[in-house]
Amino acid sequence: MAPDQAAAWLAGLPVEALHGIRPRQAGVLHDYGIHTVVLLAAVPAETVQRLLGGRAGRQARERARGIAPPVVARSLPASASVQCTFARHTLDGADVRAALLALVVRLGRTLRRRGQSPQAPTLPLAFAWTGRWSKTCRLPQPSAHDDDLRTAAYRLMDAAGLQRGRLTGLQLRGKSCATPTPTPTPSPSRSPSTTPARPAWWPRPPSTGSGTSSAPRSSAPPQRSGPLPDPHGLTSATQGHPHRRTGNAHERGNPQAARQAIHA
Numbered sequence: 001m002a003p004d005q006a007a008a009w010l011a012g013l014p015v016e017a018l019h020g021i022r023p024r025q026a027g028v029l030h031d032y033g034i035h036t037v038v039l040l041a042a043v044p045a046e047t048v049q050r051l052l053g054g055r056a057g058r059q060a061r062e063r064a065r066g067i068a069p070p071v072v073a074r075s076l077p078a079s080a081s082v083q084c085t086f087a088r089h090t091l092d093g094a095d096v097r098a099a100l101l102a103l104v105v106r107l108g109r110t111l112r113r114r115g116q117s118p119q120a121p122t123l124p125l126a127f128a129w130t131g132r133w134s135k136t137c138r139l140p141q142p143s144a145h146d147d148d149l150r151t152a153a154y155r156l157m158d159a160a161g162l163q164r165g166r167l168t169g170l171q172l173r174g175k176s177c178a179t180p181t182p183t184p185t186p187s188p189s190r191s192p193s194t195t196p197a198r199p200a201w202w203p204r205p206p207s208t209g210s211g212t213s214s215a216p217r218s219s220a221p222p223q224r225s226g227p228l229p230d231p232h233g234l235t236s237a238t239q240g241h242p243h244r245r246t247g248n249a250h251e252r253g254n255p256q257a258a259r260q261a262i263h264a
Helices: 003-010 023-031 037-042 045-052 054-064 093-113 146-160 247-255 255-263
Strands: 082-090 120-127 133-135 168-175
Touching: 003 023, 003 037, 003 054, 037 054, 045 054, 082 093, 082 255, 093 120, 093 146, 093 168, 146 168
Parallel strands: none
Antiparallel strands: 082 168, 120 133, 120 168
């Protein structure tokens, strides 16, 4: 609702119907002839503050004009507690353990609804004629699970060492409640790498994998720079005579015939 619409809706109401106006403050306004909200909105701010006080007068005039104070989000309390009382004096037994288990379930539900996890559960006990007893234990890590809270509560009850003490009430508190904060996860497209960055002009290393290289391959056979190897040892004999024939194809296939042709 807009401020002008709120002011029109509040105009015909009496001043005591305005939120924050107490009966004594309404009587002061009535003594000065201010009976409705529309009259209160028309009075100067200095006059209202002089009648009701600085802060109270300023807030009353702003609300009469339809201006609501800003809503401030309150932080969650750092602790939560649940308790139960017994109709008669009770010794430590099945009834006390059942009541303690019910407190554990209630406390865990409250903490999970808030999104909190206690670090230090506390168990205060109320005794008949002897006062109160309290003990605190710390969990290895904050937890709001029923199993962790039940284990801690039973350990505290065992530490009390009750023999003939008569209980009148139980209370279970969760102190040092922590609100978990989400941890940012790294983006898969920008995962951290231990390899240093390589400049653009740096040559790319040769590929050793089985993948296909991006550079085109030539289909021509490799060129040899030197002479072909001679398996029959004829190179040294014909060296210096490039145009001298060593015989026909049959002689070239027979090493003995080739040597006879050379010495002829």
